[in-house]
Amino acid sequence: MNVKRYALAATVVAVVAGGGVAAVGIANADTTPTPSNPYIVAPPGASLSSGDATAIQVAGRTFSGTAVPANATGAVVKLSSVNPSSSGVLTVYTTGTRPGSPTVSYRRGQNVTGTATVPLDSRGRLSVYSSARTKFTLQLQSYTTPTVTPPAPTCTATISTIAPSTKTLTQVGGSIRAASPAGATDFGSVTLPAGTYDARVIGGFTGFNNTDTWLPSGVFLTGTMTVVKGAEINSSFTNNVTAGGVMIPKSDSATLTQDPTLAISTFLILDTETEVHIKLFAYASNSGTAGSGQVKANVQSAQFRKVC
Structure with a gap:
């Protein structure tokens, strides 16, 4: 040729x-x-x-x-x-x-x-x-021409926080999963992009200062802290993490010492951008009991670290 x-x-x-x-x-x-x-x-x-x-x-x-x-x-x-x-x-x-x-x-x-x-x-x-x-x-x-593969996006290990605060709970008793104000008291939220997060929260309860006798004998209050995906506590959400079962003592004092009694350390896996809340609530051991006792609670730190 x-x-x-x-x-x-x-x-x-x-x-x-x-x-x-x-x-x-x-x-x-x-x-x-x-x-x-x-x-x-x-x-x-x-x-x-x-x-x-x-x-x-x-x-x-x-x-x-x-x-x-x-x-x-x-x-x-x-x-x-x-x-x-x-x-x-x-x-x-x-x-x-x-x-x-x-x-x-x-x-x-x-x-x-x-x-x-x-x-x-x-x-x-x-x-x-x-x-x-x-x-x-x-x-x-x-x-x-050759296909150019863009470099994989790098992950930045960001840390998002919720400011510490002390509040009087909106209600004692009622449903844990009900929307506010019937359910838990919201201590703040942060919007996180999709990804995996190491969540660490410290908070607690100091008792309730109420001189009335609305709480019957033998009925006690238990406080619970929850990391919630979305504004409401909903069993259909994954990664709702609860630390609870803490007995809340009764006190007649108007000023109570804020000692942490609860701690959560868990991983949140978020498929999409999600608003994550910290909520605390108290309920009576007798589910039929409800009242307006002045239960004080606090969140001392709430940190969400993105895991790369």
Whole structure:
């Protein structure tokens, strides 16, 4: 097989099948759609003798002012025979390999066009082979470049906090899962992006200062602290974490010492951006008992550290 090497012509006209004129246009990088005016990459009137092949540089060349990237790896081309002298085939293939299946089969004097997708060689070239003498045109419909994988986003181990505070609970007794004000007292919230968080919360209760006798004999109060996904405590949420069962002593004092009695350390797994609350509540050991005792509670620290 004889090999010819054509330099690329940066020309705006070329012979095409049927004897017309094709304009040089723009191919789209990283895509394969066919532009309306493809590049002409073979010189006008290029010809091959029987058994000849020609190597054509595609990558890193400029056609009519528009450059094909030097890292182009493949091409979609349209190959046409022009007035062949006898029957034969035209084949476009990767330079340095053997011609494969024909791109175009033609007869004497027959202008035939075929399309092929061709990998470029390491130098960005493709080749055209003809089994009989013919002129030909080669149009570059589009090219491909390597897919660039963006770097994986880095994780920042951020820490979000809820400010310490002391409050009188909104209610003693009632349902733990009811919406405010019937349920737990909200000690604040923070909105966290999706991810895994190491949650550490310290808080507690100091007793209730109430001189009335609404709490029957033998009925005691228990306090519970909960990390809640969303505004309400809902059993359908995962990662609701409770630390509780702390007995709340009764006191007649108007000022109570704030000693931590509860601590939570857990992992929260958040699929989406989520508002996370800290809630404390107290309820009577007899579920039918409710009242308005002045139960004081505190959150001394609430920290949510994103785990990378």
